[in-house]
Amino acid sequence: MRTPSAHQRTSRSKGETMRRHLFDRTKNLKRGRLNAALLGCALLALVPLTSGCQGQTPPADDAVSTPPDVPTAQARPAKTPRPTPSTATPTPTVPLTGSGEFTTAQESLGPVGSGTPMRYRVQVETSLDLSLADTAREINSVLADPRGWTAGGQAFQLVSSEPAELTVQVASPGTVDATCGAAGLDTQGEVNCSVGSVVVVNLKRWMLGSPQFDGSLHDYRALIINHEVGHRLGHGHETCPGEQRPAPVMMQQIKGLHGCTANAWPYDSDGVYISGPPTA
16 A cells, blocks of 8 residues: 655645535534524514514515404493483372361452452461462452453452451362362362352362363463352353354363363453353
8 A cells, every 4th residue: 555645645634624614614604594594583573473484474465454443432331311300390299188177368458450349368278288378369360360350340359357258268179079069069079169158269170270271370270260259240151152262261161162262361351251152
């Protein structure tokens, strides 16, 4: 076997050194690329991309954008509306019976109308929750109205004591039935009556009015007083004089209008008496 010369050994050694250096450089380059790739993946992991760390981004046309939710009226809890107080006037409670005893209003006013006045008193049943003074003033205002009986020459005066030619009583339905029934009148707990010098007003009608009467409660009270005082003045019942004409105050309007229109006054604004055919 032939021994290599010194020159050959030197050349071989240089070649091996160059190959080793090239190998190490290639190895380091691959390691660097791997580290760079790993670093890139680590950085990409911090960014929310759908393509992962492969570096592949989906085409823009394939990306689906979901619009954010738009707040609606139902998005926040709706406030519960506060209940508003009712503006309707509650229906008064009317007791069916009462004490049967009366208190006289301590009101004394000047005469209304012309001529010698008819002195009258106002009484309210003691068990009723009704202002005696207010009731007396309201009745006085009805009798003093220019459309009332004063238009025919009658005069009235509210007094608090005897002598009195007329007494107006406001009573419970049961007391009205007892008083009127004693005179042979059947009021059935619903209507009023006039017995001699006493006008008996049913509390039910005074507080609730009548479904047949198209007007205010004050006007219906005026109808009650004018009708019953009319009996005391000698007027009998009348009926409707014609279609759409005012009903006479002496008509029993609570039993139906029979084509007439509701009316609370014996005279019109011109001082003309509103009459109708007499009836039993």
